[in-house]
Amino acid sequence: MPRMATVAELREKLRRPLLAELNAGCQNRVVAGGVDKLLASPLGNPFPKVREELTGYAELGQPDREAALKRALALLTETPKAAARAPKAARQAVPTAQPGERLAPDTPVARLDTGPGGARKLQSLGLHLLRDVLHAYPHRHEDRRALPDLSQVEEGQKVTVAGRVVAKSRRSPKPGMMILDVTLETPAGGRVKATWFNQPWVEKQLREGAQLVLTGRVKKFGRSVQLGVEHLETLDGAQDSLSTGRIVGVYDSKEGISQEFLRRAAHRALQAAPPDDYLPAHWRRQYSLTDLADALWGIHFPHDEDHLRRGNTRLRFDEYLFLELRMLLQGEDAVLQGKRFQASGDDIHTFEAALPFRFTNAQRRVLLEITDDMRSERQMARLVQGDVGSGKTAVAACALYLAVRDGYQGALMAPTEILARQHYANLRGYLGQLDVRVGLLIGAMTARAKLEMQTRIAEGEVDVVVGTQALIQDNVRFDHLGLAVVDEEHRFGVQQRRKLLAGRPDVLVMSATPIPRSLALTAYGDLELSIIDELPPGRTPIETKLIQDNFRQQAYGFVMRQIREGRQAFVVTALIEENDTLELLAATQLADDLKTILPEARIDLLHGKMPAAEKDHVMDRFRAHEFDILVSTTVIEVGVDVPNATVMVIENAERFGLAQLHQLRGRVGRGSAQSYCVLIAGEHSKKTRQRLKIIEGSTDGFVIAEADLKLRGPGELRGTRQSGIPDLRLADLANDADIIEQARALAKHILAHDPKLEHPRLQYLRSELQNRSQSVAYREVI
Numbered sequence: 001m002p003r004m005a006t007v008a009e010l011r012e013k014l015r016r017p018l019l020a021e022l023n024a025g026c027q028n029r030v031v032a033g034g035v036d037k038l039l040a041s042p043l044g045n046p047f048p049k050v051r052e053e054l055t056g057y058a059e060l061g062q063p064d065r066e067a068a069l070k071r072a073l074a075l076l077t078e079t080p081k082a083a084a085r086a087p088k089a090a091r092q093a094v095p096t097a098q099p100g101e102r103l104a105p106d107t108p109v110a111r112l113d114t115g116p117g118g119a120r121k122l123q124s125l126g127l128h129l130l131r132d133v134l135h136a137y138p139h140r141h142e143d144r145r146a147l148p149d150l151s152q153v154e155e156g157q158k159v160t161v162a163g164r165v166v167a168k169s170r171r172s173p174k175p176g177m178m179i180l181d182v183t184l185e186t187p188a189g190g191r192v193k194a195t196w197f198n199q200p201w202v203e204k205q206l207r208e209g210a211q212l213v214l215t216g217r218v219k220k221f222g223r224s225v226q227l228g229v230e231h232l233e234t235l236d237g238a239q240d241s242l243s244t245g246r247i248v249g250v251y252d253s254k255e256g257i258s259q260e261f262l263r264r265a266a267h268r269a270l271q272a273a274p275p276d277d278y279l280p281a282h283w284r285r286q287y288s289l290t291d292l293a294d295a296l297w298g299i300h301f302p303h304d305e306d307h308l309r310r311g312n313t314r315l316r317f318d319e320y321l322f323l324e325l326r327m328l329l330q331g332e333d334a335v336l337q338g339k340r341f342q343a344s345g346d347d348i349h350t351f352e353a354a355l356p357f358r359f360t361n362a363q364r365r366v367l368l369e370i371t372d373d374m375r376s377e378r379q380m381a382r383l384v385q386g387d388v389g390s391g392k393t394a395v396a397a398c399a400l401y402l403a404v405r406d407g408y409q410g411a412l413m414a415p416t417e418i419l420a421r422q423h424y425a426n427l428r429g430y431l432g433q434l435d436v437r438v439g440l441l442i443g444a445m446t447a448r449a450k451l452e453m454q455t456r457i458a459e460g461e462v463d464v465v466v467g468t469q470a471l472i473q474d475n476v477r478f479d480h481l482g483l484a485v486v487d488e489e490h491r492f493g494v495q496q497r498r499k500l501l502a503g504r505p506d507v508l509v510m511s512a513t514p515i516p517r518s519l520a521l522t523a524y525g526d527l528e529l530s531i532i533d534e535l536p537p538g539r540t541p542i543e544t545k546l547i548q549d550n551f552r553q554q555a556y557g558f559v560m561r562q563i564r565e566g567r568q569a570f571v572v573t574a575l576i577e578e579n580d581t582l583e584l585l586a587a588t589q590l591a592d593d594l595k596t597i598l599p600e601a602r603i604d605l606l607h608g609k610m611p612a613a614e615k616d617h618v619m620d621r622f623r624a625h626e627f628d629i630l631v632s633t634t635v636i637e638v639g640v641d642v643p644n645a646t647v648m649v650i651e652n653a654e655r656f657g658l659a660q661l662h663q664l665r666g667r668v669g670r671g672s673a674q675s676y677c678v679l680i681a682g683e684h685s686k687k688t689r690q691r692l693k694i695i696e697g698s699t700d701g702f703v704i705a706e707a708d709l710k711l712r713g714p715g716e717l718r719g720t721r722q723s724g725i726p727d728l729r730l731a732d733l734a735n736d737a738d739i740i741e742q743a744r745a746l747a748k749h750i751l752a753h754d755p756k757l758e759h760p761r762l763q764y765l766r767s768e769l770q771n772r773s774q775s776v777a778y779r780e781v782i
């Protein structure tokens, strides 16, 4: 007699398609019959609560579907509490894997033994299945193999030490100043004193006996070693620490989820679910690639640099391979029916005549490419790339105007509310005088104002709507959307874009990320590319100065002189990794310091943790020159436009990537006055200097990207970098031309011989492609 499936097995059987449904954007396409039918099958029997949640699923609207699925999934797996709410038969926690038990990569994380609440933590980071954990690569690595001998360290050296807190004290040498001293004992018996200035919030992490890993700069007082701590990690005290004595990965996380926890989860996932390699051995040999399991171990827990490099190369190759395969497979139906606009030359002239400037040649050329697309029957899918301030928005505004003149509505979607409001102001400037009705729709508006705007959109009383994600909520229905402009698209999830694009409008994507053309073609694949490679005339190049932090006083003296001349300044603090609370507090402290150094200046603060409405308010006041210095975390990175701001000071500039520094610097120099950027280096090594000198020496995004590339030698222990493109996690577009070529060649070869990937040898490759396509659908999107 066949064995009856246990409830746990049934639960998993049901959970998988539901999760797939969620990942695929709640399309009710799961197993031919859809979710309702799935539950009506015997599979649903032991789960009446779940069935109840999902009854009538097919009839629900998108957000309701998503919510119902999430509730159902929670009932199916998450906590004992949720399970208890389920009927008796199902009241059985998901059993964790037995040691040595081999699990499939699509097993839910609840089966991984990650301690109390572990599954929930992973899920909150978007990691639902073991494969998600396996492919959530560290964003950088730190070499903690040989922690330094404390008797040998030198003044000023940056070191990482691990140890146990043996003493702690707090003192306040003067009012408003708080110093926290902690003595750490290393396993070798050395002692180091770590010091935090004015950071009371760290104290609670530092109970006596706590195991810490600290990174900071050495100060020596006779034989005693003191550390000015820059980075702190708390360990959970387990014997088999994954966080010291090796090259350690640092993961994307959020408050309350420690690095140690994530390392342990990755470790367990690797042990429990070593994946089958989807790339047959002879191709691995042909392209000198290591096998998948070795690659995953290498990226998470490398034995040495070579192992890390090997793993990184293989996984990067795979990312490109699947991207290429998907593009080639989808290429057949690449031409989609879109809107057909007249986009008349007269209308372009009308638009330009209303501008306070003439288009540059580059803008004109790109506009021609856009209007060609708009006039054709094909759906436009075009990426406009241009350096910061090159005038992308002005071009997009013109395209929107053309759409409106042809009787359609237009939409512009921005990644943040600040940017949406700014675009709104700009578009009103460009289009208001041409009788185009421009509307704004963002989350921070009152429910009533939102509803009113939604109604106006639905009734066609607004011509162009600017907004954030609020634009693609289900209750927003356009009357006749013709053109959608998406700013910095990679910040949007694919699901989100798909919603906006449901009515098949033409699509224009704007991006300031400098990617060489050939690589952009791969990265964005299905988007045609237009490049604005010329800045508007009359811009005085920004003068950039790199200084060391002992010259801060002079730098701020210079800022003050600019302020006395009626100018404004941005001061940006470096992101403190893995802890947004620290980041916020660092910015707060810097603002306070500046108030002491520059008592005359009016100073305010902007940080990522502020509610959106408050951020807007601060930006509005800065734009209106109600204060002089905006101290901020990197929330201002993209697109902020305050022409009166002429100085950008970047503290701890060494902690930023060059591309990011370039973007940040682009926030000044937007008016006619001479603008300045001061990079303050908190670290004085030759390498840092060399890198930052690149920014000092050039204002061209492409030149900077290339110089950055040359500096990073092949022997370097390189962290994984995020390309900003949804399914390329490791990709380093500027550096990967060879790998891309190889991956493309292999993808072509595979499909030339087996266009549908039907050969049994390609079984794993096919299912991996499906897995990856589920979370990122390219052509399907537009």
Ligand SMILES: Nc1ncnc2c1ncn2[C@@H]1O[C@H](COP(=O)(O)OP(=O)(O)OP(=O)(O)O)[C@@H](O)[C@H]1O
Pocket: 357, 358, 359, 360, 363, 386, 387, 388, 389, 390, 391, 392, 393, 394, 395, 512, 536, 537, 638, 639, 640, 641, 666, 670
């Ligand atoms: N052809 C032009 N001549 C003069 N000024 C221009 C021209 N085109 C745009 N500008 C002005 O230059 C500034 C930057 O333009 P815009 O905002 O369109 O650039 P962008 O490429 O979208 O910038 P970012 O990537 O920084 O958001 C604006 O103040 C705009 O009015």
